[in-house]
Amino acid sequence: MPKLHQYQTSLTWAGNKGSGTMDYRSYDRSYVISIDQKPDILGSSDSAFLGDKHKHNPEDLLVSSLSACHMLWYLHLCSQHGIIVLDYKDKAVGRMSEDADGSGRFTEVILHPSVVIASDADIEKANALHAEANKMCFIANSCNFPVKHEPTCIAETN
Numbered sequence: 425m426p427k428l429h430q431y432q433t434s435l436t437w438a439g440n441k442g443s444g445t446m447d448y449r450s451y452d453r454s455y456v457i458s459i460d461q462k463p464d465i466l467g468s469s470d471s472a473f474l475g476d477k478h479k480h481n482p483e484d485l486l487v488s489s490l491s492a493c494h495m496l497w498y499l500h501l502c503s504q505h506g507i508i509v510l511d512y513k514d515k516a517v518g519r520m521s522e523d524a525d526g527s528g529r530f531t532e533v534i535l536h537p538s539v540v541i542a543s544d545a546d547i548e549k550a551n552a553l554h555a556e557a558n559k560m561c562f563i564a565n566s567c568n569f570p571v572k573h574e575p576t577c578i579a580e581t582n
Contacts, residue, residue: 434458439468454479483530487518489563490533490571497557498537507550508542510580535573544579551577 439452453469454476469475470483491514502509515536522528541550554573558564564571 432459449474452476483518483520486530487516487533490518490561490567491516491535493561493563494535494554494557494571494573495537497560498539498553501553501556501560502541502550505549505553507546507553509539509550510542511538511540513538530567530569532569533567533571535571535575537573537575539575539577541577541579542581544581547577547579551575 434457436456436458438454438456441451443450445451453474455467457465457467465485466479467485468479468481470481471477475481495512495514499509499512515538516533517536518530518533520528520530535554537554539550541547554575558571558573561571
């Protein structure tokens with residue numbers, strides 16, 4: 425029997441300028457995501473959809489969630505295989521297609537992890553573990569689009 429986990433968040437719209445959603449331009453797209461015992465996340469829609477470009481949007485958060493989940497699994501797998509990771513950065517890119525009616529979907533996310541490990545003898549295995557991390561990632565396993573990875577790995581010492 426699988427072990428079940430539950431996650432609970434609260435979302436509050438913060439964009440009523442006084443007339444509600446009287447028309448498409450009469451309201452702000454701002455919202456607040458609250459999770460018990462964690463800092464609030466201020467969000468909005470993407471600026472392409474009249475949102476505040478200085479706040480997190482759902483699309484950014486989806487791509488970030490994929491990147492973070494992959495990294496956490498990758499670090500776990502490296503620790504299990506005796507690979508010492510010294511630094512990890514990712515520049516993830518999500519591609520979304522918008523239909524004529526305004527609906528849309530993500531078509532892919534490509535992760536670009538840049539990893540520094542302790543020994544150059546482990547580079548091949550370190551690169552191979554990205555495929556395993558992708559298979560294990562809870563978020564990637566929940567998506568109906570491909571999550572790809574194009575890693576680079578260097579060793580701090582020989």
